[in-house]
Amino acid sequence: MKVARKGSEEARNELPTLLEDAEGGRPTIITRRGRAVAALVPMAQLRTMDRQESLVSLKGSGRGLWGKNSASTLKRLRDEWKR
Numbered sequence: 001m002k003v004a005r006k007g008s009e010e011a012r013n014e015l016p017t018l019l020e021d022a023e024g025g026r027p028t029i030i031t032r033r034g035r036a037v038a039a040l041v042p043m044a045q046l047r048t049m050d051r052q053e054s055l056v057s058l059k060g061s062g063r064g065l066w067g068k069n070s071a072s073t074l075k076r077l078r079d080e081w082k083r
Contacts, residue, residue, distance in 0.1 A: 003026075003027050003028065003029055004018075004021070004026065004027075004028045004029070005028070005029045005031055005036075006018070006028055006029070006030055006031065007030075007031050007032070008030055008031065008032050008037075011028070011030045011040075018040055019040075021040075022040050022041065022042050022043075023042065024042075025042050025044070025045075026042070027039055027040060027041040027042065027045065028040045
């Protein structure tokens, strides 16, 4: 699905139409000076984005990330910033 992009001025002028689009399941990205700053999305889409997923599946996924002794690795990294 192609997402519509509207400049802030255009979006303000077309708000009733954009709301109808959202009710119909079509999101719109609002831009300012060509940079995306907001999105008008259907509530059903927002509700699925709002659910926090369980962190249990991530348990142990960082094991070994900081080496065998994470405390000494973190100390060394902190010491680098003091120099």
